[in-house]
Amino acid sequence: MEFLTAHFVEIMFYTLAALTVASAVGVVAFRNPVHSAISLLASFLFVAALFVMRHAEFLAAVQVLVYAGGIMVLFLFVIMLVNVKRLDPEQVFLSGKAPAAVAAGVLLGALIAFGYLAGSLGPVGPGPEALRMVDGAVAGNTEAVGWLLYRQYLVPFEVVSVVLLVAMIGAIIFGRRDAGLEEGGGRMEQ
């Protein structure tokens, strides 16, 4: 009991982290695309829980709202609309792309190592309390995020939104190309 109360945060963190990783593995391990998608959803939710543990409630809520409640639903929509059962498993998953996988793995490892090293040298950026501070006064997490985004990181924020806009327009153009027959019809793709 002593141990539990003393190390509550660590225990929670490692449990959630393990669950996150496990469900992420599930995404590629499941054969059925719907099961993979559900696994990805679980992984999103666990990440949101990790955010909450770091007092980033706003981020957690947005993570759930946008990724779990929005994007994953669209994924499922498309998967269920298109009957993927016919595709051979070999075709769906990696074949002949082993070098790329290895490279990605190495990169990931390097990233983790860097994070670990940087962390051991000292605090990376402001601590969790900073996520509640606005101009030195304590305010809500949402407000703090807002101040950070629209003051300190305004330019990156705007750049990202332009990139997203470009991506969206591109997607629409790709989508329209073979959508000739759906003119006036009630197709659900947006």
Add this chain to the structure above:
Amino acid sequence: MWVDLIVTVIKVLVVSTVLLTGVPIMVWVERRGSAMIQDRLGPNRVGPMGLLQPVVDAVKLMTKEDLTPEGVTGTNRFLYLLAPAIALVVAVSTFIVVPFGYDPGLELFGHAIGGFVVAPDLDLGILYLFAVGSLGVYALVLAGWGSNNKYSLLGGIRASAQMISYELAMVISVVGVLMVTGSFSLDDVVLHQAGTWFGFIPKWNVIPQLIGAITFMVAVFAETNRLPFDMVEAEAELVVGYHTEYSSMRFASFFMAEYINMITASSLIVVLFFGGWTLPGIATPGGWLGALATIGIFAAKVAFFLWFFVWVRWTLPRFRFDQLMALGWKWMIPLAVLNFLWVGVAMALGYL
């Protein structure tokens, strides 16, 4: 520490009891109300005015055979069983941030009760509600997928598209309210609406933000899958869509979730646009009696909108799916954006 916990547990118990008893009452209202609209009697055999009918219904549902459709095995069976649980959990847990009365600093066991809301210090309030609420669609999608039935699957597909579209409109139409209030906390939203303009017009958000209120209400109808937006069930087209293959208590879970969602939705309409527990003149009364009065006012407003749900359902026909999507994307979202632009301009000019 312990008293805190006890107070919270009491609040949770009270709220969930009210929600869960609200369901049979709503079922009764729906059945008698539709009968009234439709020129017939409705259930009138069990108890006075048929009031005990929902109880009997519940017993019937609980004692029915619980079937799992053929071919639902393995992981799919897990998803099939998970779906009704998600529906109910999401429905019950969204209500915890809704403030249902005014707390003038009351104490219980010598300890502040911390407001008439289950989770008072969640400064995310509405954001939490939308986030958790957005998970509700998985109940429908997984039920549709797990049932191994084409009609259910079509229902699930429709659910996913419909929910996303109207969630967007719903969230955008609330932005105006949040801008005026300057907080995500629903308590603040209500308090902001206390008081009057010119001494007699209540300062409810619905008056300056009528468009926002309308789009929000329409979107909420769509989110709760009520006619004219019940594409997901559409009994004439998809049998009953996602819950075709569910029986017994699993079916009842969906059924209860639908009504709890209606209660939450009505509460939200009241809190966001119709002044919550306030009335012109009695915004922040003191004492237990005053607090109970605010709860009563809140309940009365919610009851009106619940009746509104019933009323609309038995008056309008159902949309076609593509018309529903067109309405969502071509009308609701632009209107919601228009609302928040108007609020922004009005705020910049100092009117709001």
Add this chain to the structure above:
Amino acid sequence: MTVSSTESPTQRPPLADPFPEGSVAAVEQAADGHTVLTVDRSHLLDVLRRLREKPELACDLLADVCGVDYPDREQRFDVVYHLGSLEHGHRFRVKVPLGEDDPVVPSAVGIWKAADWFEREAFDMFGIRFQGHPDLRRILTHEAFHGHPLRKDYDPSQRWLLTEKDTMAPRWATEDQPDDEHMDTVVLNLGPSHPATHGTLRTVVRLDGEHIVKAECEIGYLHRCFEKMSETHGWQQVIPYTDRLNYCSSMINGVGFALTVEKMLGIEAPPRAQVVRVILSELSRIMDHAVCLGANLVDLGALTNFWYFFQIREEIYGLLEKCAGGRLTVSYARIGGLAHDVPADFEDEVRKLLDSIPKFLDDVETLVTTNRIFRDRTEGVGVISGEEALAWGWTGPCLRASGIPYDVRKAHPYMGYENYDFEVPVATTGDTYARYLVRMEEMRQSLRIVRQALDNLPDGPVITDDHHVALPPKEKVYTEMESLIWHFKLIFEGIPVPAGEAYGFTEGANGELGYYVVSDGGGKPHRIKVRPPCFAIYQAFPKILEGLMIPDAIAILGSLNIIAGELDR
């Protein structure tokens, strides 16, 4: 929106022979107003085409195709075509005799699309093969059925097991279709047990998303071979069977049958019976339209209107119950009149109905007619042009919604319909909304007819005093020798309908309800063929569906008013 057509009763067609020498074996004017042509099958298509295309003949409606079995004849089968011209008002019956060993005729599908299902039915029932028919399969019986049930030598006591393998799925539904790489299609069964198929109908659709790429109807789930059963019953005993055709308006069916047999007997029901028949038929029509629209609106999610319509229906049922004792299946008409007189308060009851029905109609109109959602759901959905509808053999409200004002009550008046002042509502757009409007207006017109009929309700008997046909009163049977003999002969020998044939047609709630009756002079019908209006209507359904969505399919199906009892017989 309404026009009235004032065509005269069945006219004689021009007798100047438009057919080439030797192609028509015999021409005869039948007593039922039809010109009967007997044609050898080698000339059949030529004759039919001329009937369709010659402007002075212009037979644009193929009402019915059926087979008849005469086991004693050298050429055992007749294939009988019933044709009508809307423009000229004349009627033709074309008969093609066929031998048993080679029952083959060319198919008329190329001339009238309507021939499609009617020919399949003749194939199913008699084994007559139609050369050139695109899809000659069984239609009313199961695919694995043995034999042809309406042949006189068919043994009805045969039994065999049908296995699941034999369920009737269209060929395209089981075939693997080549798809483009990212879009797959799904085959879905709408019915036979589905909330929107009121009755047991089944439509197999291939879906791309929610869009219907291909559709096909399978019918026969409610088939009970009513025509075969009729052949073993006396004439009056057929009437309860007719109740079960279009069970939403059973009175009209019984009246139609009685009128046909009365035509063969050369008698008429007494005036009071005629007027009561008109009143109850028109009320039944209101009921039928109410059920159709009510169910259609339920399918569109507007349940409340259903209850308003069912209130109308309930009140009419109350009246029918008082008159006939039965509600759904009234069995009230008799050959020669009615089973018994109406109750004393009949007039008051009908007047009450005349007051209450318009209120419900107004309620529904307020809720629905200008409702945006309803109009979006129905306008432009399921459009069929008048020409196309007629080619498929459509009649009744569905045809009138496409702009063709054909109503048997106006074109070929019977039971004194020519004396009533009423309009035939016509809409032009041919969509689901038009069908709704036409039915709504027809109900109001029917009320007009009922009001006029009630004002002129004569006194007198309700059944003919010709005791070849109708039983003498019981007390006379007990007291008079002659009546006793009539009674005996009627019970033991049946009604002496003279040998011959007649096609009688009335305006059923769904359209032209025809009875083709053949008598061999015995006490029982030799053959009864019903021309069910929704049989012709339903066969066009899959074609209308293609390219639409499931919700459209549901909306259209409701507006066509397919009644399985009549469709499958």
